[in-house]
Amino acid sequence: MSRVVVTGAAGFLGSHLCDALLARGDEVVGIDNLVTGDLSNIEHLFGVPGFTYVKHDVSSYVWVPGPVDAVLHFASPASPKDYLEMPIQTLKVGSLGTHNTLGLAKEKGARFFLASTSEVYGDPQVHPQPETYWGHVNPVGPRGVYDEAKRFAEAMTMAYHRYHRLDVRIARIFNTYGPRLRPGDGRVVSNFLVQALTGKPLTVYGDGRQTRSFCYVDDEIRGFLALLDSEHTGPMNIGNPGEFTVLALAELVLDVTNSGSEIVFEPLPVDDPTVRQPDISQARRLLGWEPVVELREGLTRTAEWLARVLER
Numbered sequence: 001m002s003r004v005v006v007t008g009a010a011g012f013l014g015s016h017l018c019d020a021l022l023a024r025g026d027e028v029v030g031i032d033n034l035v036t037g038d039l040s041n042i043e044h045l046f047g048v049p050g051f052t053y054v055k056h057d058v059s060s061y062v063w064v065p066g067p068v069d070a071v072l073h074f075a076s077p078a079s080p081k082d083y084l085e086m087p088i089q090t091l092k093v094g095s096l097g098t099h100n101t102l103g104l105a106k107e108k109g110a111r112f113f114l115a116s117t118s119e120v121y122g123d124p125q126v127h128p129q130p131e132t133y134w135g136h137v138n139p140v141g142p143r144g145v146y147d148e149a150k151r152f153a154e155a156m157t158m159a160y161h162r163y164h165r166l167d168v169r170i171a172r173i174f175n176t177y178g179p180r181l182r183p184g185d186g187r188v189v190s191n192f193l194v195q196a197l198t199g200k201p202l203t204v205y206g207d208g209r210q211t212r213s214f215c216y217v218d219d220e221i222r223g224f225l226a227l228l229d230s231e232h233t234g235p236m237n238i239g240n241p242g243e244f245t246v247l248a249l250a251e252l253v254l255d256v257t258n259s260g261s262e263i264v265f266e267p268l269p270v271d272d273p274t275v276r277q278p279d280i281s282q283a284r285r286l287l288g289w290e291p292v293v294e295l296r297e298g299l300t301r302t303a304e305w306l307a308r309v310l311e312r
């Protein structure tokens with residue numbers, strides 16, 4: 001049994017991570033400042049033995065009393081809509097927040113796990129993206145606030161690893177979806193599902209030929225735990241290599257929800273990556289991990305959950 005600190009605990013991935021850690025018998029101290037997280041994601045954990053929640057912004061100095069075996073840094077706005085609305089907070093949590101949580105891990109002699117992102121590859125010129133690819137990021141474009149914060153976070157994590165000999169893990173997360181995606185979070189899966197379920201037009205940005213590779217949350221969390229428990233520092237891509245155009249996703253959403261919504265086309269956001277697909281050879285070989293939930297099945301489960309949320 002371990003005592004684990006999870007930042008971003010009330011967020012989409014953070015809350016699922018808390019569930020998985022508690023289920024295997026770990027104690028969890030969940031930290032969140034609730035700017036994009038929501039207590040409804042963890043309300044079922046209040047009163048569960050071994051779970052503690054602390055409302056705090058980890059961009060400010062963070063301290064947790066008692067022993068800590070691992071610090072998992074998941075706090076950050078992650079939807080382009082959110083990080084474009086909160087550019088400075090996004091830069092701060094990726095930089096200062098990473099520095100503070102690394103400091104906590106160092107002080108406690110704990111393992112550190114960074115939730116990094118496929119956005120470190122930017123609009124990639126190598127496809128699919130292996131971990132060895134350095135990326136193609138516009139530092140001064142609007143998405144730079146997220147991409148560069150996460151790139152800095154990786155650099156800072158590796159500096160603590162090399163200079164302080166801290167035990168670290170870096171996961172590069174690709175588009176992930178599932179229950180607890182905020183209905184209004186602006187990302188493509190939540191937008192399309194909510195639009196389809198409420199009979200509104202599905203808003204495809206650009207011509208819809210850009211691609212993404214979508215991983216169901218249960219697969220993603222299993223990948224995180226495999227990396228956390230392994231002896232591999234990473235960075236390691238944790239994502240589903242099944243690649244779809246945005247237009248194909250829209251059509252699949254209409255199909256699984258049995259929706260009569262139409263598809264409309266809207267302008268493509270600035271610096272929107274044209275392709276994205278993880279090369280997961282490393283995760284397969286070193287962790288024995290790969291995703292198993294097909295997009296159709298995952299979308300069906302997510303639609304069922306969203307339909308219940310929308311009813312309320």
Ligand code: UDP
Pocket residue numbers: 079080081175186187188189191192203204205206210212246268269272273
């Ligand atoms: N997108 C879209 N319609 C929407 C929301 C997003 O066509 O209502 C597109 C977006 O332009 C991008 C892809 O879907 O090409 C994925 O966008 P998302 O915001 O989910 O995350 P990203 O992968 O860009 O970080």
